[in-house]
Amino acid sequence: MVNPPRKSDLTQSIVKAEVIKVDPASGAPSSGRALRAQGRRTMQRLLDAGLKVFAKRGYHVARVDDIVKAAKTSHGTFYLYFTNKEDLLRALAVDCAEELTALSSTLGAVSRDQKGWDELRYFLGNFTKTYQRYGPVIRAWMENQVQDSEIDRLGVKAFTAVGDVLGRRMKEAGVDYTVSETVTVAAFMAMLERVSYGVASGRIIEDEDLLIDTMTSIAHRGFFGASAILD
Amino acid sequence: MVNPPRKSDLTQSIVKAEVIKVDPASGAPSSGRALRAQGRRTMQRLLDAGLKVFAKRGYHVARVDDIVKAAKTSHGTFYLYFTNKEDLLRALAVDCAEELTALSSTLGAVSRDQKGWDELRYFLGNFTKTYQRYGPVIRAWMENQVQDSEIDRLGVKAFTAVGDVLGRRMKEAGVDYTVSETVTVAAFMAMLERVSYGVASGRIIEDEDLLIDTMTSIAHRGFFGASAILD
Amino acid sequence: MVNPPRKSDLTQSIVKAEVIKVDPASGAPSSGRALRAQGRRTMQRLLDAGLKVFAKRGYHVARVDDIVKAAKTSHGTFYLYFTNKEDLLRALAVDCAEELTALSSTLGAVSRDQKGWDELRYFLGNFTKTYQRYGPVIRAWMENQVQDSEIDRLGVKAFTAVGDVLGRRMKEAGVDYTVSETVTVAAFMAMLERVSYGVASGRIIEDEDLLIDTMTSIAHRGFFGASAILD
Amino acid sequence: MVNPPRKSDLTQSIVKAEVIKVDPASGAPSSGRALRAQGRRTMQRLLDAGLKVFAKRGYHVARVDDIVKAAKTSHGTFYLYFTNKEDLLRALAVDCAEELTALSSTLGAVSRDQKGWDELRYFLGNFTKTYQRYGPVIRAWMENQVQDSEIDRLGVKAFTAVGDVLGRRMKEAGVDYTVSETVTVAAFMAMLERVSYGVASGRIIEDEDLLIDTMTSIAHRGFFGASAILD
DNA sequence: GATGAATGAGATTTCATTCAT
DNA sequence: TATGAATGAAATCTCATTCAT
Secondary structure, eight states, rough: OOOOOOOOOOOHHHHHHHOOOOOOOOOOOSSSSOOOOHHHHHHHHHHHHHHHHHHHHOOOOHHHHHHHHHHTHHHHHHHHHHHHHHHHHHHHHHHHHHHHHHHHOOOOOOOOSHHHHHHHHHHHHHHHHHHHHHHHHHHHHHTTOOHHHHHEEEEEOOOOOOHHHHHHHHHHTTTTTTTTTHHHHHHHHHHHHHHHHHHHTTTSSOHHHHHHOOOHHHHHHHOOOOOOSSS | OOOOOOOOOHHHHHHHHHHHHOOGGGGGOOTTOOHHHHHHHHHHHHHHHHHHHHHHOOTOOOOOHHHHHHTTHHHHHHHHHHHHHHHHHHHHHHHHHHHHHHHTTTTTOSEEEEEEEHHHHHHHHHHHHHHHHHHHHHHHHHHTOOOHHHHHHHHHHHHHHHHHHHHHHHHHOTTOOOHHHHHHHHHHHHHHHHHHHHHHHHSSOHHHHHHHHHHHHHHHHHHHHSSSSSS | OOOOOOOOOOHHHHEEEEEOOOGGGGGGOOOOOOOHHHHHHHHHHHHHHHHHHHHHHHHHTHHHHHHHTTTTTTTHHHHOOSSSSHHHHHHHHHHHHHHHHHHHHHHHOOSSSSSHHHHHHHHHHHHHHHHHHHHHHHHHHHHTTEEEHHHHHHHHHHHHHHHHHHHHHHHHHHOOOSSSSHHHHHHHHHHHHHHHHHHHHTSSSSOOOHHHHHHHHHHHHHHOOOOOOOO | OOOOOOOOOHHHHHHHHHHHHHHHHGGTTTTTOOOOOOHHHHHHHHHHHHHHHHHHTTTTTTTTTHHHTTTOOOOOHHHHOOOOOOHHHHHHHHHHHHHHHHHHHTTOOSSSSSSHHHHHHHHHHHHHHHHHHHHHHHHHHHHOOOOOOHHHHHHHHHHHHHHHHHHHHHTTTTTTTTTTTTHHHHHHHHHHHHHHHHHHTTSSSOOOHHHHHHHHHHHHHHHHHSSSSSS
């Protein structure tokens, strides 16, 4: 039988997720200004507000006005910390890229058996965690919403890091029949990201564990050659 | 071995695509005005221009000014045919929904063998064709770019039509182990759409046939339970 | 005695000034848009309003809002014709540069006698005319108010044209004792411009003819070596 | 021949300049607060920074932020010593006005011979010195950049002091043919100021001694009736 | 039918000045 | 005495939509 949707150990994955989180305060001021405690707090409030507002209807639609309202501060203050909306996104992108890169190291070998399924399951759980916070940034990358090439580069780099690991693990799994590696990896990431977005946006309503289990099964078979019927 | 990437009959699929296309002039003026030949031509120019401009950086970013320039006409004329930018999208959405609905009927039973692969391959080829024209509309739905709920409803309906067929075919294929049907179907559509967008946006560069072959193999195994190794 | 402040023939200088005026409608739309009669009128209204508002407290202090109010139009309309305030200045600068260049050809040989005085008087009268219209632009150049290097170049070119003629005429007059030509010409232009500005700004209140006569006498002696006492 | 550009005694003029300088610390705090040593130092740093920053692109363009950065202090501190940006200018204007007034007493009788030329030369040298420090303030007056009428009054007063001396010396020299005294004096000051600004701004590049010599010769002939050819 | 012109609401951004520590 | 943080009024600019010919 296949992957008896073993209730994944959520606590465990949370613990690991903590380990992944790389200095969340890394959102350093774009300008070189040294910040004191109060300034750092305000900046963090703005970063959080940015994520929150971007999450609602996307980066493009978000207004600086919405962000400062959410951060309970003023326009003037916003421009004290960021040169513009894009600059705020950039700061978030840096953090997000770090987290994604760290994430890429949490995927071990994916065998075709239950052990491989578990491994994949764990990885997808971690991705979901990251998406819960940085979804808006990942979405902005995925939807090509960014003009700024520097931010784009960050995204490409982070996605490549994850994609490389996926590709390597697929090869190890002996998935030699895959016709185009580029497309395969892209397809995997696309599926992952969009489904996560569907959940975040409320379009897909499903129990989180069930969701991850389903994605894991699909990926295990579709990308890692697991048989639909395990014995 | 499975699915010897049989060179798909492109001509054939084009022919079928023609059949699919349901009255391309169906984008009737929202205002309900009766149009003479010249008027119909102008309107078609605007619709085409809309698709072209939306394709570049998405519906939201597109300016009415860009559209009228691409259509070689004026602002005044635009508002003669459409009540606003959204109205143009709606007209395109109607056509796109029809095409997607028609598309959903082109997927036969997907067995786990080569025949099933071919069937799936044919369907994905058709989807690709549709995306080449209506990509911007599908993208707008997928990225939640639309405010107007009527347009959204059109999208949901069309996606449901396709999703239903997919779900039915999966069930027929005996993929009963799939944990959540909602998620499964969503994952399939997401993969399909995003990879198509990746190609359209130039981010994924790959030979079209190879691309479709790859997607087919992944889907065949991931969603329809085909074994990685057929004998 | 020198220069019996012969009442200068104002009419005549006006006539010549007309000749000088090089296509006042030359303020073509910065963008390539072709303009109809109404559009040209609006644009001209904005150009005139620009001069008027710049005249009040200078280019820098002027607000786009003041300009559109003076032109009895809206913000939107302003940006239809000019990309920003600087662009409006540029359009004016082009016209002004043409007029200054034309002006430079209206100075004949300046002998040390009454004839030379008359020649100089005529030239200064013409300059005054030009300043009455384009003073704000000349002032912006003189006060280094412009960031844009293209506008600056226009100014330098026009000033050089005038300066060159002055320098040539001085040399012809045998003013070999002048220690630095650069400084001499600069001093002449500076005097001319600032006194004109003084009048335009209301700081210097003096009868126009008397003013020009005075400037002529100073310049005739200071720059062209005329004796204070002619016999 | 006239005025063999006798190498002016720079040292001497510097010495005299020192004499002119009237209590440089006179820029007392507008608020009237008594200041200790540290406070006086901070204030002086701000005043110097003001001059430095104003020199770059003018009073209007200068930002308080630039000033505090140049003074290596903070916004808060700035407003501890000055009520606003204009107040800083006012403090500088007071000092500048004193220096200009003192300057006006350094011009003796200007005869038409070499002795007169030397006298004028000395005066212009002194003016140049003053401009080197207070140029930005003088420029602000000259370019009408100040809103505040009190500052303006200071400027008018200082300029009048200098102008009066000039006028008196011209009359003494028997320059009775000058048509309008107002205009004559204005022209002289304008020439002086703008050429100095040209040098300060880097637009005019010329050896300082040569520059002063040239100005002296022009003024000697143009305003004081010296003959171009002395015997 | 078609078009260029005009509009104004709303978004972004700057910066002198005040506040709190 | 000093400072970093915060503010908000005012300026710039964009763009969907309406108007007049």
